[in-house]
Amino acid sequence: MQTSTQLSEIYTSEAGAVYQCDRRNRLLVQFSGELVELKLDTFLRLKKAVDSINLEQMAVNPHRSSDFEIISVCGCDRCFVLTLPELHDFKELLSEARFMMELNSMLHECFSSQLA
Structure with a gap:
């Protein structure tokens, strides 16, 4: 028996993409x-961990240890090791995906209230 997973695109950029899997109730x-x-x-x-990173401070810091950031959060089995340009792209990807989720939620509420 073969089942296909339905993915809904939330946001896509040149840096990456965020998808929603309704079947597994997950974001990819x-x-x-x-x-x-x-x-x-x-x-x-x-997103909160990435947003807390000060990219401007990271850019002006002359120490080699400031060339990258290690991000790990509870519930994620992956540790992200990102450079400044990667962090900028990742921050934008997560922020835009979050915005699109909020926008979709607001639209759903508006349409649901009009139908009721």
């Missing part, structure tokens, strides 16, 4: 050639 984040499956709360923790 494609970035740097890898695909990571996350629950919604883990996605939000990851």
Whole structure:
């Protein structure tokens, strides 16, 4: 027996994509050639961790240790090791995906209230 997984595209950019899998109730984040499956709360923790990184401070810091950032969140089995340009792209990807999820939720609420 073979089942196909239905993925809905949430947001796509040159850097990656975020998809929603309704069957498994997960988000799939494609970035740097890898695909990571996350629950919604883990996605939000990851976004919060990435948002907390000060890219400007990282850019002006002369120490070699500031050339990359290691990001790990509870509920995600992947550890992200990202350079400044990768962090910029990843931050944008996660932010835009979150915005699209909020927009879809608002539209769903508006349409549902009009039908009721």
